[in-house]
Amino acid sequence: MSDVIPPDRDETGRFVSAKRSDTPTDDRANWHPLARSLFGWTTGAKAPALLFWGMVLLGALLILGDLLVDHKSKFEIQNLFGFYGFFGFIAFGVIILAGWLLGYLLRRDEDYYGDAETAQERAWSEER
């Protein structure tokens, strides 16, 4: 574990408040000039919802695209309508949900092997 707990987290590293996008607007003055024009929109309050529904729409359109395209399939399963889409959805969903179990089973303290960087070493390497 790191020595310093960031102010927005509890001691397990979890974020305490789920609220985001409330970065003060005057902080924008500290941003890289390109950041505002390129990615500024991602901090908008509605951006996550818009992105999500945009992806839903895009996904639906892509699956409907199966009506127009012949896949010349090799395996039987490929003939299912929207197979690749549903497969991707389920496969990645399973991989993400498996993260709960694997995290519980495999995650250990950062100094588990006793070779984590000590505060002294960190200071020394920063000095370098």
Add this chain to the structure above:
Amino acid sequence: MPELLASLNPGLLLIAAGVLCALLPQRQIRQALTVAVPLLGLVLLMQAPHGQNLAEARMMGLDLILYRVDNLNFVFALAFLIAVLLNAVYAMHDDNRLHDGVALIYGGASVAAVLAGDLMTLFIFWEITAISSVVVILQARTRAAYGASMRYLAIQILSGVLLLNGAAWYLNANDTLMLPGQVGEGIDLDGPGAWLLFIAFGIKAAFPLLHSWLVDAYPKATVTGAVVLSAFTTKLAVYTLARFFPGETPLVWLGAAMALFPVFLALIENDLRKVLALGLVSQNGFMLAAIGVASDNHMQTALNGAAGHAFVCVIYMGLLFMVTGALIHRTGTAKISELGGLFRSMPVTAIFAIIGGLTLAAVPLFSAFATKSLIIEAVKSSSAFWVWISLYAASAGVLAVGALKVPFHAFFGRDSGKRVDEAPFNMLLAMGLAALLCILVGLPGVIPGFGYEVLYNMLPYPEAARGYKLFTASHVLTQLQLLVLALLAFMLLRRLGLYPSEKPGLVLDSDWIYRRVGYDLASWANRVWKKAGPAMSAGLNRGGARLYHRIEAASSPQGQLSRGLVSQSMAVWTAVILGIVLILTLIVAS
């Protein structure tokens, strides 16, 4: 003069320049060399004729072929030289002559190893890559890096020893050390010698359970060191497997497992460079699966896919390691739980991260789409259904690396509040060049000289590659469906609060077997020995002393057996009989 140049192995040139750079204190001259030499190497490689022995030597009764270019190793050597060039540009902000020199030596040894025409030359450069890469890891000068580099060295040397034994067997069986002649020919995986070679290559290719040296060591290197490490060792092993073992079934299953399982770990990993190392293992899995199905009528597509994917993978994994290196250079950490929202400070790096991520995910119009499609096509033609399904699941799963971890959690997501400077110019330049290659190699060939067809023409079987239609509606649609719906699964689970949050901590991997179980066993044995050793010596001493006293009591001149007339005369008679037997034996023998 052109003949002399044509016989000059670019790898040896790089190694010589590397030795020079390590000794050269003048920064400008040294850094000019690190860029100029790989460029010269590229020129040499481009004009080398294919299928000829360009440099030979004879040593200890063995015929060595030091330099031989053909359709298979060309594309690997090209990728390595480009990587050396990009790495040199990336490291320019730093004045470190040992790094500059060793990076050139490591890259040069990798180039020389793929251009070797016989097993002994391959072995020599195989070992030079191992030793030079250990120096790259040690550059970090931390306790963790030291430990990791020693574990790394032990495993790499093991691979070298196995290779040497395999080479001896190969020489004995075939009466030559020359590599299998034709591309796609290979050797059969039978007999202990072939298995020795297979495992020697497999260790460096990061076979399942043999992969932990990579995930252990790469994240502990320096900013520039990790970028250098990501390019060479595993791709060199992919090349040797493609050379020796095309069409060997074990590779299919090993490859499928390698492609799929690391993405599960990548999803819960907190160290960005570990995430990338796992992504690298996963990508190598695709190549090995392709090499495994390289037989019959899909052999050409499979080897094209493996070689092509290795080429583009060197560049896009290099790009992602560069992006992460830039993050560490500026923020001092690669821990995802301490990053986030960095597009505010490093928007240009964020763009390169997105390009690297899109390429890793094999989105159409990016280079990996052109090569991964060949692999999927070959696996599909081989009718290996479960391998095909695993590779598709891995294609979706690799979004954990290429979408979630690097671009999203590092540059977007929750704001960490870190406000830093954009990456140094030389880093941006190197990342920009790599990103440009990712795009140029992925585009349809509308403009002559650009697009995926340029790469296809350099693959082992250019005709077969040109015959493959990449941008069909079906290919593009299925790939986009897979990726968009997979991302949608992430977004949905995140909205529902079912996405496991990013937590600090260390995720166990197969190195746990020797770092924890092995270490604990060794320390237990040590503790037992510390107690048992003295007890055993004391017991032995006591027993010895008792035995001595008994013998002394019986047999010494004052002992029981020496007393009285009977014992004395018995001793005399025994001596007399022995003397007679000796004399009789002498007479009979003569």
